[in-house]
């Protein structure tokens with residue numbers, strides 16, 4: 001489905017905010033960011049946020065609002081334009097400092113941190129005002145036909161910059177975010193904490209990657225329903241299953257890869273315990289298959305639940 005003009009511009013904001021969080025993190029590190037990351041950051045902020053995103057607004061929505069009666073002096077439009085001006089001045093300083101840093105002048109790191117901090121704060125505040133105030137106002141002031149025309153006008157501004165502009169810059173944004181996320185798996189959780197969180201789940205996890213190799217399992221220490229050894233890491237999953245069930249594994253994986261199935265589940269008895277085994281395809285935001293997650297859970301206790309318990313039981 002194609003996006004509306006508001007969704008288009010708000011996706012730009014969201015993408016840029018992700019870039020800011022990654023950049024703040026990378027620049028905050030004592031050793032400073034890699035020159036490659038700073039080069040990408042410079043390209044994205046100068047080339048996209050300043051020269052493309054702000055231009056899209058200034059050449060499409062803003063003039064339409066002006067024509068619909070919103071004054072350019074005084075009022076929300078004036079505030080937005082003044083902020084674009086301040087942002088441009090900051091991004092020009094950032095451009096110079098980033099270029100010097102990339103060329104090897106590490107002494108510019110402090111300046112880079114300062115300018116980026118100021119620029120990001122200004123933009124975040126500005127994005128919020130647009131998302132929550134200006135765009136809803138525009139949606140009320142402009143008729144539907146006019147609004148439908150904005151998408152084409154936005155695409156024309158993008159095309160004026162070069163082929164595939166949005167996709168190209170989103171890819172750069174993604175590279176920045178991924179480079180930082182490699183260090184930090186998820187919103188401030190470091191690897192050890194994340195591993196401990198997964199080991200605290202009442203479910204045992206195993207993960208195989210898109211090439212069907214075992215890459216991870218949880219609950220390494222302690223008693224497991226299905227014991228796994230570290231030696232399994234890296235081996236093809238077909239080698240970890242008894243020959244008679246390999247055809248089942250093949251079938252599940254090919255269904256997942258083809259998008260034909262969203263779960264495969266089994267339950268078996270192990271002595272008095274009921275064991276629930278499920279396989280889940282893991283996909284990224286774009287729907288690309290990343291691998292298969294196995295969850296194994298002793299559900300006997302859950303099966304026995306009746307009535308309710310709404311008070312905390314005494315600790316043993």
Ligand SMILES: [Fe+2]
Nearest residue numbers: 054057080130
């Ligand atoms: Fe703006």
Ligand SMILES: [Fe+2]
Nearest residue numbers: 009057127130
């Ligand atoms: Fe904007």
